[in-house]
Structure formats: C-alpha cells, structure tokens
Amino acid sequence: IVMTxxxxxxxxxxxxxxxxxxxxxxxxxxxxxxxxxxxGQAPRLLVYSASTRVTGIPARFSGSGSGTDFTLxxxxxxxxxxxxxxxxxxxxxxxxxxPGTTVDIK
Amino acid sequence: xxxxxxxxxxxxxxxxxxxxSCAASGFSFSTYSMIWVRQAPGKGLEWVSYISSTSGTIYYxxxxxxxxxxxxxxxxxxxxxxxxxxxxxxxxxxYCGRPLQGSVxxxxxxxxxxxxx
Numbered sequence: 001i002v003m004t005x006x007x008x009x010x011x012x013x014x015x016x017x018x019x020x021x022x023x024x025x026x027x028x029x030x031x032x033x034x035x036x037x038x039x040g041q042a043p044r045l046l047v048y049s050a051s052t053r054v055t056g057i058p059a060r061f062s063g064s065g066s067g068t069d070f071t072l073x074x075x076x077x078x079x080x081x082x083x084x085x086x087x088x089x090x091x092x093x094x095x096x097x098x099p100g101t102t103v104d105i106k
Numbered sequence: 107x108x109x110x111x112x113x114x115x116x117x118x119x120x121x122x123x124x125x126x127s128c129a130a131s132g133f134s135f136s137t138y139s140m141i142w143v144r145q146a147p148g149k150g151l152e153w154v155s156y157i158s159s160t161s162g163t164i165y166y167x168x169x170x171x172x173x174x175x176x177x178x179x180x181x182x183x184x185x186x187x188x189x190x191x192x193x194x195x196x197x198x199x200x201y202c203g204r205p206l207q208g209s210v211x212x213x214x215x216x217x218x219x220x221x222x223x
Contacts, residue, residue, distance in 0.1 A: 033209030035151075042201055042213035043151065049207060086151055090208025093165045097151040 001025055003087055003098035013106040018074040020101045022087035027067045031091040034063055034072045036083045037100075043086065047072065079105050108132040108212045110202050115217030122192050122221070128185040128202030128214055136180035139163075139205050142187050144198035145216075154200070155187065169195075192221045 002025045012018045022032065030050040035043035045054050047063035050070055060075040074081055082105045087098040114126040128140070142154040155176040156165040164176055175188040185202050197220050203210035 045211045048209040095153045
C-alpha cells in the first residue's frame, strides 16, 4: 500500500486554515495516523484511527476520512505549527508512511 | 514518564555490522510491542521492523529481510536491532518506538547510522 500526500508544500498565514491530504492506493479502513515533525526532532503523533486526537494535542488539529482518502486540518494555524506532517497507514504489514507535507507560515 | 533511549549508531563500512539498542523506562515494557523506524537524511520515514511483546510475532520491511534481526529482553526493558550486511542505503537515523494501535505514540531521540567507506 502506497501513501501519497498533497500538497508537497503549503504556505498559510497565521490564523488561517490548513488542509493536508493523504491518499492510500487501496482501502486502509480507518487505520491511519498523522505525525508532526520539526527539524532535529523525532516525529510526534497527532491523530490515530484517522480521527482520534492524542491526549495533549491542541484541538485545532483534527483528522478525518476512511477507506482511501484522509485529511488533517489545522483550523487556525499558529507559528509553532510550522513543520513536516506525515500520514501513515497500519492496516496491514508493511505499514508505510506518506512522503510528507511541509507547512510554512506566510 | 515514558522514555526511550537509543544507542549503538555510528560509522560502518559497507558490508559491516552494527547492533542498536533501545533502553525503555516509564512503562511496563514486557506488555508492549515495539518497533524500529528509520529516516534517511532529509527524507521520509520507513517502518523497519516490529516485534510483539512476547517476541512471538516479528515483521521486517522487505529491504532489510535476511540482514536485520529485531529482538528484545523484557527483563532488561531493552529492544535491539542487529544489522548485518549494511549498505549505503541503510544510512539513516534509527528510532525505536512504542506502538499505539499500529501508530507510534512514543519515540526515542534516534541514533544515526552511517554506512560509508
């Protein structure tokens, strides 16, 4: 199963909404996670089971989707949200990650 | 608090071997499956291997099958990755992690493996 992400780069003004897309080459049901990675750091889990936000993750992050199409939405972008965002499926081995979307602050 | 600390990375020649270790603390290690994920410099993430809590289920990504071996010592709360026959394309930061339903909710800081002559 190959995961693709779009766009490659997203430039958003502070306070605006950012919408990140992830697509699987076949159905992965709701077995998708989203991660945030900042330079020099390990990834941080934001969402699993497509839409379950991890405890402590701000409510402005939300995930949706099932089957082959998934979305991570950052409702009101903050400066600290500048990072690379990866999706990952875990429906069947091998689990795979998407190539990432870089979110820049305008 | 959950803490994962990798060690054992370094510079190795092509064809060489390294053994990575991951020391876990802050949770009941013996009841969790564990994983290794790698990230080539400036690239994306690749799930390398998975081991269940009892070592009864083990998975590898195709690119490392037959060369890498994952293992664990529950008495020592430690995870290992024995890497043999290393290739230039194995150069990456290797992270150990604790899965949450197939995602990874806790990550170590990573250890860099560089394969070069």
